[in-house]
Amino acid sequence: MNRSQSTAAAALGMGPLLTLRRIILPQSMRAVIPGLANDTIGMLKLTSIASVIFVNELTFRSQQVVGQNFKFFTVFGAAAVIYLVLTSGISLLQVWLESIFDHERDRKVTLSWFGLRPSTRNVKPLDAPIDSPVAAKEPEANDHAWIGTLLPAESRTPRHRDEPFVACRNVWKSYGKREILRGVDLSIGHGEVVVILGPSGSGKSTLLKLINHLEPLDWGTIKVDSQYVGYREVPGGGGTVRPLHNLARARAEARVGMVFQHFNLFSHLSALDNIVEAQRQVYDVPRAEAQALGRELLKSVGLAAHADFLPHRLSGGQQQRVAIARALAIKPKLMLFDEPTSALDPELVGEVLGVMRGLADAGMTMVVVTHEVRFARDVADRVVFMDGGEVIEQGTPQQVIDNPTHERTQKFLNVVAN
Ligand code: ADP
Numbered sequence: 001m002n003r004s005q006s007t008a009a010a011a012l013g014m015g016p017l018l019t020l021r022r023i024i025l026p027q028s029m030r031a032v033i034p035g036l037a038n039d040t041i042g043m044l045k046l047t048s049i050a051s052v053i054f055v056n057e058l059t060f061r062s063q064q065v066v067g068q069n070f071k072f073f074t075v076f077g078a079a080a081v082i083y084l085v086l087t088s089g090i091s092l093l094q095v096w097l098e099s100i101f102d103h104e105r106d107r108k109v110t111l112s113w114f115g116l117r118p119s120t121r122n123v124k125p126l127d128a129p130i131d132s133p134v135a136a137k138e139p140e141a142n143d144h145a146w147i148g149t150l151l152p153a154e155s156r157t158p159r160h161r162d163e164p165f166v167a168c169r170n171v172w173k174s175y176g177k178r179e180i181l182r183g184v185d186l187s188i189g190h191g192e193v194v195v196i197l198g199p200s201g202s203g204k205s206t207l208l209k210l211i212n213h214l215e216p217l218d219w220g221t222i223k224v225d226s227q228y229v230g231y232r233e234v235p236g237g238g239g240t241v242r243p244l245h246n247l248a249r250a251r252a253e254a255r256v257g258m259v260f261q262h263f264n265l266f267s268h269l270s271a272l273d274n275i276v277e278a279q280r281q282v283y284d285v286p287r288a289e290a291q292a293l294g295r296e297l298l299k300s301v302g303l304a305a306h307a308d309f310l311p312h313r314l315s316g317g318q319q320q321r322v323a324i325a326r327a328l329a330i331k332p333k334l335m336l337f338d339e340p341t342s343a344l345d346p347e348l349v350g351e352v353l354g355v356m357r358g359l360a361d362a363g364m365t366m367v368v369v370t371h372e373v374r375f376a377r378d379v380a381d382r383v384v385f386m387d388g389g390e391v392i393e394q395g396t397p398q399q400v401i402d403n404p405t406h407e408r409t410q411k412f413l414n415v416v417a418n
């Protein structure tokens, strides 16, 4: 089971139990059932645990009966029928269970009088472009005014205009003895787009995970929209903070959307259901409303025709656009992107950056970790260069990318540019 999917669930405000029930178990069941059914049938054939009927027992009894009445064909015919009925029963049970936990809807089978046939309920017509993700190519969404209309007013206005929207103060974080973040100070304004550059291992992902409290910090404070995420101040403690017990709820209330390098889509859910899941389970949005927003978001990332596709049938670029739509569905005040295009084939990078550009244009506050220097130059309001768990320098793209003052920044940019 994929740990990254659990992280994605946590970022959407889903608690551990909810994640277990909705994400992990359905996928495990799917993996377990065929083996379980085969084992059961095997057991029937081979062992006497299922002592009512097993093959040897059946044969032995049949022979006894034949010995008494000499109706060889009738008796063994009856034995064969009993055996078939039992194993078929188990097979049908297996088919039924698999259909419940089946991720691949278009392969779902139903029982009919004529045997098993593919269910027509959820199946697309055979000539529908299902196998090639590029087949159903749609025009890219150029008009990004949509985002403003989707987001509630409160997410478009900060609680306190005179404070930074995201404020990281003297943030320290270690894993074991290794110091990953060493006193990071970073302020991000409302509506600002900040690109974080830095070599691998410099602590960029860790910083993002601390901002929405996917990981606890060791020292310092982080506030989003003037509030701690999952911490509360100890009364009379002079600014000391304690973690809250219900972290999932705290994350849900903070409304911080996160997009990961490897998309981390829920692999058993369709594109639309990926987007609907947290709305329904975490925010209690009525199904129709959640689906309507889901379809609208899919349309705006250029994937309206892919609503029923499972993630594995989408290209990387399409998966990442679904992941962005999924994060937007929780109506985030802040979007965190952790190397969103690093896992993509070069020709697919543009479609994802296009959506991110649209978001930035629409006024979303964004923190983007990326190696795409051109994106940083074109879209970022500010570029932050990190190395060794520290902010080395920051400023406008022109300052940091074109005229870096620090030697480490120059060295990094040389490597990335080549
Ligand atoms: P970056 O995103 O800049 O490449 P990261 O923040 O992912 O850097 O990681 C910084 C360092 O922290 C890496 O050397 C990584 O091995 C280590 N690290 C990250 N997460 C963990 C963890 N959960 N446990 C132990 N070490 C970790």
Ligand code: MG
Binding pocket: 204, 205, 206, 338, 339
């Ligand atoms: Mg990283």
